[in-house]
Amino acid sequence: MKNKISNEDPSIDYLTGMIASLPDEEPPGDFMQAVMQQIIPKPISFRQRFWRFLIAPFTVIAIRPLHAAVTIVLLVGLLFVFKTFWISDNDYPYAASSKNANTKLVNFILDYPSAKKAAVIGSFNHWQPEHYHMHRNLSDGTWQIAVALQPGRHAYAFIIDNTKIIADPRALWEQDDGFGTRNSILTIDNEYDNGSSDENRI
Amino acid sequence: MKESLLIKSILDGNAQEYAILVNRYKRPIFNLLLRMTGSREDAADLAQETFLKAYDNLESFKLSNNFFPWLYAIAANLARDNWRKQKHAASHAEQISQQMDSFLEEKTAVEEQMIVMMDTQRLANCLNELPHDYREALILRYHEGLPMGDIGKALGVSTSGAKMRISRGIEKLRALFQSSFSTSSQVPKGK
Numbered sequence: 001m002k003n004k005i006s007n008e009d010p011s012i013d014y015l016t017g018m019i020a021s022l023p024d025e026e027p028p029g030d031f032m033q034a035v036m037q038q039i040i041p042k043p044i045s046f047r048q049r050f051w052r053f054l055i056a057p058f059t060v061i062a063i064r065p066l067h068a069a070v071t072i073v074l075l076v077g078l079l080f081v082f083k084t085f086w087i088s089d090n091d092y093p094y095a096a097s098s099k100n101a102n103t104k105l106v107n108f109i110l111d112y113p114s115a116k117k118a119a120v121i122g123s124f125n126h127w128q129p130e131h132y133h134m135h136r137n138l139s140d141g142t143w144q145i146a147v148a149l150q151p152g153r154h155a156y157a158f159i160i161d162n163t164k165i166i167a168d169p170r171a172l173w174e175q176d177d178g179f180g181t182r183n184s185i186l187t188i189d190n191e192y193d194n195g196s197s198d199e200n201r202i
Numbered sequence: 203m204k205e206s207l208l209i210k211s212i213l214d215g216n217a218q219e220y221a222i223l224v225n226r227y228k229r230p231i232f233n234l235l236l237r238m239t240g241s242r243e244d245a246a247d248l249a250q251e252t253f254l255k256a257y258d259n260l261e262s263f264k265l266s267n268n269f270f271p272w273l274y275a276i277a278a279n280l281a282r283d284n285w286r287k288q289k290h291a292a293s294h295a296e297q298i299s300q301q302m303d304s305f306l307e308e309k310t311a312v313e314e315q316m317i318v319m320m321d322t323q324r325l326a327n328c329l330n331e332l333p334h335d336y337r338e339a340l341i342l343r344y345h346e347g348l349p350m351g352d353i354g355k356a357l358g359v360s361t362s363g364a365k366m367r368i369s370r371g372i373e374k375l376r377a378l379f380q381s382s383f384s385t386s387s388q389v390p391k392g393k
Contacts, residue, residue, distance in 0.1 A: 010317070012372055012376070015325065015375055015376060015379065016343075016344040016372070017320060018321060018325045018341075019325070019329070019341065019344040020344050020347075021322070021323070021343055022322070022326065022329075022341075022347055024229055024230070024233045025233055025236055025242070026232075026247075027228050027229060027232035027246060027249060028242075028246050031224075031228055031246060031249065031250070032221060032224055032225060034225065034250055035224050035228075035250055035253045035254065036218070036220070036221050038250075038254055039217050039218075039220055039254075040217065041215045041216075041217040041219065042212075042213060042260075042261075043217060043255055044213075044214065044215055055371065077247050102220065106352065145386065165257060165340055
């Protein structure tokens with residue numbers, strides 16, 4: 001309270017000081033209880049709950065270094081297993097397609113020592129070399145790949161170093177593809193009678 | 203706890219935390235309604251209704267604003283509705299006078315007590331003489347200490363409108379206060 005005596009020409013400070021010092025009355029003692037007993041928790045919609053879940057901060061859990069190391073080793077192991085199967089399924093197409101009882105496993109062999117890379121393309125893989133790359137046989141230097149094929153007539157060729165396309169020099173039949181390139185022809189029936197002496201060799 | 207976080211938590215279903223807001227603002231809201239109704243019973247009922255209405259409409263409250271002006275506006279509207287129903291507003295002057303007795307008990311200098319009591323009672327009477335909008339603007343500014351922007355929100359006017367009300371309210375109060383010395387034998391009765 002300002003220590004100023006009463007006067008007939010009060011300053012603004014005097015008046016505002018007195019307004020600040022006006023006593024307040026206390027609400028009834030049971031006021032809080034009377035209000036809160038009528039307060040019911042608000043229902044929250046699924047959408048609101050989901051949104052709040054999305055924007056709520058997460059608490060990072062505590063983890064022991066030993067547990068973290070074991071977890072990492074397990075994850076690396078799983079990754080290795082996954083990658084192994086992934087490579088098997090994609091680099092060796094016969095592995096997946098050979099599940100079909102009618103398919104025949106055919107070994108494509110190309111004798112082209114100067115090639116750095118080779119792949120087989122044909123009607124059976126829509127002329128796409130991905131996953132049909134051949135592997136060099138270290139004993140005789142030839143390029144080889146085993147592919148499971150359905151019975152029927154297949155046109156194919158080899159692609160050397162991603163640039164040069166050649167027909168199979170060992171093939172019994174060839175045909176022109178209409179664009180000036182010759183493709184090899186392979187026919188597989190259910191008994192695999194292709195005129196070849198080696199069932200698995202082309 | 204920051205008020206916006208508190209309100210978010212209440213909206214998330216933690217209804218019991220509303221008690222923090224009730225406890226924080228029950229006194230100014232009750233006194234606003236007491237000034238407007240002149241009845242403790244009516245003020246308590248309306249204050250209760252204010253907090254319940256605020257809770258029911260809490261979703262519409264903008265978290266970037268301050269809660270008190272919003273709550274105050276709800277209370278003032280309820281009081282106006284109540285006043286329209288009852289068609290009268292009771293004077294609070296007698297109650298202020300009673301409060302003075304207990305309020306001033308702690309003062310030591312008897313002479314100063316007397317002067318202060320007389321001036322405070324005079325001021326309370328003069329405030330009661332002021333139109334509601336001026337009185338509430340002065341109370342919010344100098345008693346509750348609200349910034350101009352919040353006063354504008356509480357009274358439903360712009361910030362410059364709030365400044366004008368306070369400025370004019372002070373001048374009117376000063377004039378009333380001065381004139382009360384010439385009619386000091388009379389106690390103003392209500393609006």
